[in-house]
Amino acid sequence: MRNYSKKGLSLAFIFVLLFSMTACSGEKSTSGKAKEKEKVELAQGVTKDSVKIGTIGVQSGALAFIGTPYFEGMEAYLNKVNDDGGVNGRKIELVKKDDEFKPDKAVQAMESLVYDDKVFAVVGQLGTPGVMATESIVKDEGIPAVYFGSGAKQLTKSGENFFPVQPNYYYEGKLMAKYAVEEFKAKNVVVIYQNDDVGRDGVEGFAEGLKELGKSGLLKEEGKLAVGAADTDFTVPVQKAKSLNPDVVIVYSLAGATTGILKEFEKVNFNVPMITTYSNADASFLALAAPGAPNVIENLHVMGWVDAKPEKLKPLMDAMAKYFPNQKVINAYTMAGWVAAETFVAGLKEAGDNLSWEGYIKAMNGLTFTDGLAPEISYVKGKREGVTKMALSKVTKNDKGAFIFELKTDYTEFK
Amino acid sequence: MVEFFQNVIAGLETGSLYALAALGLVLIYRTSDVINFAQGEMAMFSSFIAFTLFQQTMSYPVAFLGAIVFAVVLGFLVERIFIRPASKATLVSKMIITLGLIMIFNGLASAIFGIDMHPFRKALTMDNMTIGEVIIQPNAIFIISITLVIMAILFYMIKNTLMGIAIRATAQNETTAKLMGVPVSKVYSLSWIIATVLGAIAGVLIAPTTNVSTTMMAEVHLKSFIAAVLGGFGSFVGPVVGGFVIGVFDNLVGYYISLQWKTVIVYALLIIILIVKPTGLFGKVHRKKV
Numbered sequence: 001m002r003n004y005s006k007k008g009l010s011l012a013f014i015f016v017l018l019f020s021m022t023a024c025s026g027e028k029s030t031s032g033k034a035k036e037k038e039k040v041e042l043a044q045g046v047t048k049d050s051v052k053i054g055t056i057g058v059q060s061g062a063l064a065f066i067g068t069p070y071f072e073g074m075e076a077y078l079n080k081v082n083d084d085g086g087v088n089g090r091k092i093e094l095v096k097k098d099d100e101f102k103p104d105k106a107v108q109a110m111e112s113l114v115y116d117d118k119v120f121a122v123v124g125q126l127g128t129p130g131v132m133a134t135e136s137i138v139k140d141e142g143i144p145a146v147y148f149g150s151g152a153k154q155l156t157k158s159g160e161n162f163f164p165v166q167p168n169y170y171y172e173g174k175l176m177a178k179y180a181v182e183e184f185k186a187k188n189v190v191v192i193y194q195n196d197d198v199g200r201d202g203v204e205g206f207a208e209g210l211k212e213l214g215k216s217g218l219l220k221e222e223g224k225l226a227v228g229a230a231d232t233d234f235t236v237p238v239q240k241a242k243s244l245n246p247d248v249v250i251v252y253s254l255a256g257a258t259t260g261i262l263k264e265f266e267k268v269n270f271n272v273p274m275i276t277t278y279s280n281a282d283a284s285f286l287a288l289a290a291p292g293a294p295n296v297i298e299n300l301h302v303m304g305w306v307d308a309k310p311e312k313l314k315p316l317m318d319a320m321a322k323y324f325p326n327q328k329v330i331n332a333y334t335m336a337g338w339v340a341a342e343t344f345v346a347g348l349k350e351a352g353d354n355l356s357w358e359g360y361i362k363a364m365n366g367l368t369f370t371d372g373l374a375p376e377i378s379y380v381k382g383k384r385e386g387v388t389k390m391a392l393s394k395v396t397k398n399d400k401g402a403f404i405f406e407l408k409t410d411y412t413e414f415k
Numbered sequence: 416m417v418e419f420f421q422n423v424i425a426g427l428e429t430g431s432l433y434a435l436a437a438l439g440l441v442l443i444y445r446t447s448d449v450i451n452f453a454q455g456e457m458a459m460f461s462s463f464i465a466f467t468l469f470q471q472t473m474s475y476p477v478a479f480l481g482a483i484v485f486a487v488v489l490g491f492l493v494e495r496i497f498i499r500p501a502s503k504a505t506l507v508s509k510m511i512i513t514l515g516l517i518m519i520f521n522g523l524a525s526a527i528f529g530i531d532m533h534p535f536r537k538a539l540t541m542d543n544m545t546i547g548e549v550i551i552q553p554n555a556i557f558i559i560s561i562t563l564v565i566m567a568i569l570f571y572m573i574k575n576t577l578m579g580i581a582i583r584a585t586a587q588n589e590t591t592a593k594l595m596g597v598p599v600s601k602v603y604s605l606s607w608i609i610a611t612v613l614g615a616i617a618g619v620l621i622a623p624t625t626n627v628s629t630t631m632m633a634e635v636h637l638k639s640f641i642a643a644v645l646g647g648f649g650s651f652v653g654p655v656v657g658g659f660v661i662g663v664f665d666n667l668v669g670y671y672i673s674l675q676w677k678t679v680i681v682y683a684l685l686i687i688i689l690i691v692k693p694t695g696l697f698g699k700v701h702r703k704k705v
Contacts, residue, residue, distance in 0.1 A: 065530045195675065226675040230634040232624050233662070235425035236669035236677075239418050256532065260624060267543065268421070268550050284531070288626060291534040 045120030046355045049086075051348065052093045054113035055340075056106055056134070057126025057149060059098035067126055069329050070149065071096060073337025074124050076319040077345070087348045095119060099130045106130025110137050121146060121360065124340030128152050128197060138162065144360050146347065147340035151279070153201050156384045161357070163364055164386040165343050165377055166336065167278065167305050169198055171385060173205025173252070174212070174414045176275050176303065179392050180248045181215050183409065184273055189218045190246040192237050192261055194253035195226040202252035202277060209414060220244075229257050238264040251276040251300075255285050262293035262300070271299060278303040278390065282332035286395065286403045300395045302405060305387045306335045306373050316373070335373055342372040375411040388413045417548040422666035428555040429624075430662020431562035435617040436632075436639030437646065437654035438566065439610035444648050445586035446606040449498065449509045453516035454614050455636025457493070459629060460520050461486045461615030463528045466535055466627040475538060482615045490611030494604050524629045532631075535622040558620050565616065566655055569609070573651060578605065638662075645685055647698025656696060661685075 045052035055074065058067040075094060082091045095117050097109035106129070113119045114137065122138065125131050126149030138145045139159050146163045148155055153170035155162055167175075180186040191206055193199030203224055210216050223244055225237040238261065241249055251258050251274050258280055265274075274296075280289075281302040290297050316338050320330050348355075351363035368378040375389040389411035396406045436454060443451045451457075465482035469475065497512050504512075537554040538561075544551045573579035584592040585602040593599050617639070618632060625631040639654075642661050646653025661681070669677035688696070 061525070061530075063530070064525075065532075228634075228678070230630075232621060232634050233425055233429045233666065235422055236666050236674055239421055239670060240674065243418060256626070259532075259534075259626060263624065267552055269543075288532050288534055291536070292623065 043120055043356045043360070044118040046090070049090055050093050051087070051090045051355070052095060052117065052119050053121045053123045053344065054095040054097065054117060054119035055122065055124045055126070056097045056099050056109045056113070056130060057124070058101040059096065061100045063101045063127075066149075066333050067098075068333075069327070069331055070124070070126055070333040070337040072320070072324050072327060073316065073334035073339075074341045075337075076316065076323045076334075077338045077341035079323045080315070080319045081341075081345055087345060088353060092345070092348075094123075099127065101127050101129065103129040103133030106133050107137070110134040114141055114143055120144070120355065120357075121344065123147060123344045124149060124337060126150075131155070142357055144347075144357055144364070146344040146364070149336060149340075151201065151277075152197060153205075156386075158384075160365075160382075161361055162384060163343070163347070163379055164384055165339060165374065167387050167390060168385070169201035169252075169277065170205035170208070171388065171414065172277060172303055172390065173202040173207075173250075174209030175390050175412075176202075176250055177206050177209025177213060177215070178412070178414050179275060179301075179303075179409070180206075180218070180250070181210070181213050183392065184248045186218055186246075186248040188223075188244070188246045189248050189250060190223040190225065190241045190244050191219060191250040191252060192225045192227060192241060193250075194229050194257050196229060198254060198277075198279070199226070199252045202250075206250060206252070212414075227253060227257055227261065229254065231257060231260065234260045234264040237261070238268060238270060242268060242270050246272060248272065249274045253277075254279050255288060258285070259289040259292060262289050262297060265296040265299075266293040269296075271296060273299050273301065275301045275303065275392070278305055281306075281393065281405060283404075284329070284331050286405075290395075290403045297395050297403060298397070301392050301408065302395070303390050304393050304405070304407075305375070305390045305411075306332065306339065307375055307411070308335065308373075312373055339373050343369060343374075343377055346372070346377075418670060419667075420547075420549045422670050423663055424549070424551060424555060426663030426666040427659060428552075428558050428662070429621075429665075430642075430659040431559050432617045432621050432635060432658070433638045433642045433661055434655040434658025435562050435565065435613050435620075436635055437642040437658050438569065438651065439613035439617075440639060440643045441646075441648055441651060441654045442582075442606050442610045442613075444643075445651070446582055447498070447509075447603055448506055449513065451516075451610065452510065452513045453493075453520060454610065454639070455632035456517045456520035456524075457486070457489060457611055458614035458618035458636075459632045460524050461489065461611070462535075462618035462622050462627050462631060463524055465615075465619045466533055466622070467528070469535070475536065479538070479619055482619050483612055486611040486615035487608050490608035491604055493611070494607035498607070499600070499603065521629055528629075530629060532626040532628040535619075535627050537623040538620065554623070561616070561620070565613070570651065578602075582606065641682070641685065643695075645688065645695055647695025649694060649699055650697035653695050653697030660696075 058064055078092050078094055099106035099109050121144040124147045128150040131148045131150040135158055142161050144161050147165040151169040153168040155164045180189055191203050193203045210218055225240055227237050249272050251261055281304045346369045347364040347367055350367050351360045364379050368380055370376050374387045377387055391411045392409045393405035394408050395403055398404050440454055443449055461482045464485045465478040468481040469478035501509055501512055539553040539557045541553050581597045581602050584597050585599050621635055638661055642657035643654040646657030665681055668680050
């Protein structure tokens, strides 16, 4: 009797369970249709009056000097857009995550943004290590990712939902080759490069650029000189470079190493035209490098992709004065952050109310944006090179004796 | 031949800074068995003091001496506040304390001085000299000379003064030294003070090359540590020789063999040396007699 009652109880339990499951699935099938419809129209992070976006980058620690002005530039632009009424009536809400320039923290931050904060897009993720570490998450989820604070060439092939803006170092290297050949009429070039992703992409691009121009002979194998980013003694690469008697030297390294290289040039009085990456196209670099190399720095040319004419910079300056009145540092990083926000918003305007991920990606695929600080950004026909028009500026002294960058060429592409 | 001398002189210049910092490491290790992993960060902090003083006064001697005075106070305080209370702790715990000090000094420096890089002037800014075709910076000669002078004073002090004997006695056997009336606590304090001053001098002298920043000592500290291991942690002469060897060897391998592979080649050779002589070039094997 006891067994029968146990069996009965079990059957009743299974029945109740099955019934409730069916009921649940039924509920899903009726109200789910409406929800699915809503999902098609509005992706995660989008409401009637807001769009939530996320960003990741270094905001504390030794490299916060990059992230601080960068995110201020981004916030200044978004604040301005919001104060002007937002985009299609939607205010943009920015969620910032600090990865301390560490890839593992970037992964946590990306997961948090996509799965917990449920942002609509990731905008302006800063730093190659973090960008590379989170690439697979962005790819798998298909979330739109606009602007990367990274020059890694891999991003040009990462996928349909990736929208790089900043030029990649490989492409910049190619363009440097064009300038070395056409502007400097170089016959013998030496490249001193930082032995990491930045420098290696740059030197590869430079060699490829020479090859495409039919001038491979300009750069010999012994003319590729590697330095470490944290090196304290640059005697060897500079001695080697000098012994090769080049007519142009490409310095493909970031501020710290470039400063050391320039000091060594100054020490041995090595006067030769130099071209360096856009990463050094900033007044803070000049303030750091010029005291140790006051003579040879005037041989330095930098690549640039941001049009920093006063009239172009005015909206940025005004917004910074309004939203960050105590910030005295407005530099290339501030401009980069501004461009990141500018590019995302351009896509948002283009997408209109079709704010599904597919809708935004489709809109971005038709975008050619020329109204911002960057000369031109186009994703038409699947282009993912980011900014391709760059110009060359030369370091020179102004009337007050201060070192400045003077634009020397038009913004051109490698063709 | 010009390139050879150019590389050797530059190697001696950077090598002397590795030697100074390495000597500080060894001094603390010999007296208290602790490896001070925060030596580089403490030197960085002192360099920021020099930079700040230079900005205020525009006087290099004031900045230099100010950094040394600060280092004296810093070394004393670190020993009294962090190390001495942990005198009964295990060696591992003490080393972890010095690892913690890295975070403290780095965080403090970021908070107080900011996170930007700053250029810093050389000790001597006069024109370069040319001997044959070899270009020599007066500042390089100054760095090598000041390092040699400091080391000579230190060696003299350790060998010939009462305090030096106390340091050597404490290094050999703390308990016996105590029984013989050596003020061991004072020896510890003095070691930390001297080591911090040596680090500060290395920091101020390398600052014109690396710029003043919270990360300025990373490479120097690592190389000084390797210099100490190469020369032998058990010797005071070894780290000095180790520093010079690394500085010069780095450049010669980079120039004559391969710039790209120099780090791999140099440190592979160092590992081979340590396999052959595990106590370092000048280290001695102490055998306990039963």
